[in-house]
Amino acid sequence: MTLFDLAFRSMRKNIKHYYLYFFALIFSVVLYFVFATLQHDPAVLAQNEQMSTAFLAAGILLIFIAGIFVVYANSIFLKRRSREIGLYQLIGLKKRVVARLLVIENFLLGITALILGIIVGMLVSRVFLLLLMKLIGYDLMIDVSFSMTAVIQTVFVFIGIFMFTTIQMISTVYRNTLLSLFNTEKTGEHPKKPKTRNAAFLAILGIALIVLGYLISDNMLNDLFLFNILAVLASIGVGTYLIFRVTIGWVFYKIRDGKAGHLGLSNSLSLAPLMHRLKGNANSLTIITILSAMTLTMLAGAYSFYYATEHETRSQMPFDFIFEKNETEATELSKEFDEKGISYTHGAIDLLVLFGRMEEGAMPVPSNELYIAIVSDKQLQQAGSDIEAPADGSAIFYSTSSISMFRDVIEMPLTLHLADDEKTTIEIAEYAEGNSINGTMLYSQLVVNESTYEQLKDQFTATGQAEMSRVDGFTITDSADLEAASEIYVQRYNTSGHIDYYSAYQRAIETNGLLIFISGFLGLVFLISTGSILYFKQMTEAEQEKKSYGTLRQLGFSVKDIMRGIIKKQVFVFGLPLVLGLVHAIFAIKVLSSFFQSDIAFAAFVAMAMYTFIYLIFAFLTVGYYRNTVKNAL
């Protein structure tokens, strides 16, 4: 039997342990290949430069994730096989030969995964391209051309990763003694009685740090925004680690101590083994929690952007087209619309532009001075808007400048002083979302009713404290005409620097579509990596505990009884990182949501639900693996 035969046989024998690793490997190759294909696809390149760059950047990130994942998974599998490696040496194979055996195996496995991955990648990349085009709003039918560059790129990247795993294998063979190879499987820790005072302090500190992080994140919208972000990340990161490293152990110890030996079967199968592996699991559970939180935030954020695109654009640009101080152009545009048979509403809006001053401390911004345009709601309505101003003397405030971050924080109503006049004030009843007039202007807007408007206009034009300006607003009646109308506008005023609603929407959906595509892609890779790593670790634990399950079966515990304890353990192993990750993400998204004009709760919820669903598949796979192990233990 040649070494090659031996390698082949041992692979066939180990396929039970390998298959998930193998699938994960193929999956990594498929995803990377799809990315590489899209990066070089002429259809994508034709869209715009920025898209190809985005794919390149995401591809590099993907290499890192795939690399770390493959190397980590390989180390888990090497540990499981250390006894086998030792056995080869025990029967007299030279280290060199054993190393070569492993390298051949690795090579066979890698090449197969690479070939299969690229084939599958070719089949699915068309689907992904169509998905991308749909997301960014193009309905063209595009053929994916076969990209040799993508193949070569993928092969190079994964050969690089396989080199790492090969080095890893060789060093396992050469750097370990026989004894340590035979004992790796046994290296469980034994829980020590925690030093009560220290442990209690650190345990509570862990919880306190997380709570502190949440508290800061809830009030982080102030001058120290960047500092706050760092503080939140640090306290939540350290807090999470302490939770897994100390708090859990401490709580478990307390519970177990309280049982005074009457632990019961289900705790014996959950609490006790968890306590024995706490140290080894703390790092990976912390990383998985943080990764989950980041992925969830990224996914929820990207999906929110995408989901809110229309709403966001519309709230910035309530009119389909506007002209500033340009009556002639407005008239010409309406003429052309009339010719083309596009029905619309057109109205002129007079702006009373002046300075206003907030009362000290009313808004958390350095300057209380605001540049304001006062408009009448009636004129807005004539141009197609549906804004209605409140009673005489009060106004609705619109501003999409940087203070809009504080929209939910600022207390209403508040008083605004107009011009330098100490006496003339207006009450702001509400800080409304978005703009009242397309946000091509620098000023905030105050919408008042007509009589208030007329009164203020008379007063300030007389004193010369305000300037007058004019905007022509257009609203297209039938949204089906929007595209045609936009084309006319763009052709006429392409160079004027002004943008119409429809073009802005198209641009935003393109960017956000790309964003959701890439983050969805990366999120999936993160999710599958973390899920598989948890699964691999649990698989190893199941093997290590197989003997205990056999004993329990002999003592007369049914598979069902034993599974109850094991499920309890899985609820902890999978559930805690997920729940903590979700809560972290919820707080992060709350911060994120203040950058949106619209409500993103629904979009964030959808993203989180999908993440949780896929994540739980891994938990179910794990429980299935345990059930098989327990069934076959007797």
Add this chain to the structure above:
Amino acid sequence: MALLKRKSKTTDQISKNTVLYAQNVRKSFGSKGNVQQVLKGIDLRVEEGEFVGIMGASGAGKTTLLNILATIDRATEGTILISGSDISKMKDAAMAAFRRNQLGFIFQDYNLLDTLTVKENILLPVSLGKMRKKLAEAEFRTIADILGIADLADKYPHEISGGQKQRTSAARALINQPSMVFADEPTGALDSKSASSLLGTMADINEKRGVTIMMVTHDPLASSYCSRVVFLKDGNIYTELYKGDKTRQAFFQEILNIQAVLGGESIDAL
């Protein structure tokens, strides 16, 4: 009909004191064409309070018999009653419950759970039962005192010696007050001093608490602690020896004599 008749007959034969009754137990392994009969029709009856040793050469079927009687394995044929329950007709789940409530086990390699302390290991079998915590605690105290491991309650298996581990295993077997305790080579992994100390304790428990014990061993010294020794040869019962009023030394000598006739033990002893 014939089956029914036979069943009623067997029930008649069982006296009140019989804990275990086995009739015509057969076990074969392998599939069609290559069937290997390991047990060829064993009849056995164990009375309450007996300490039965099962001896025989390697391959005589001792462990197979123990596993079948202990409901871990199923017989191909035959009837087995323990405390009046017909275990050969039980479903898997019922058998597991029966094992948990009625039987105790001591294994050669202790089979303690590494992640549990001595006390947690011992109390494991009562964890799903109805035994109240107070009662379980009292039972634990008594048994741990008898076995001399009360001081080790909070230690983990890796912190104690082999003999102590086996005592823990024995305590676990006794905690649920079983009808019968099965021991598979309990001294197999122990040095001679720990072995005789453990066997002494087991004999003591058998006598004082009236616990019925069945022990598989290949060690004549170990079986000299029993009240009866059953010898197996090629899947059949070869002979039986009762200790009666004999001293342990005399009984030991008798066992050795039978073993010499049986042969094959020399291979096992290696």
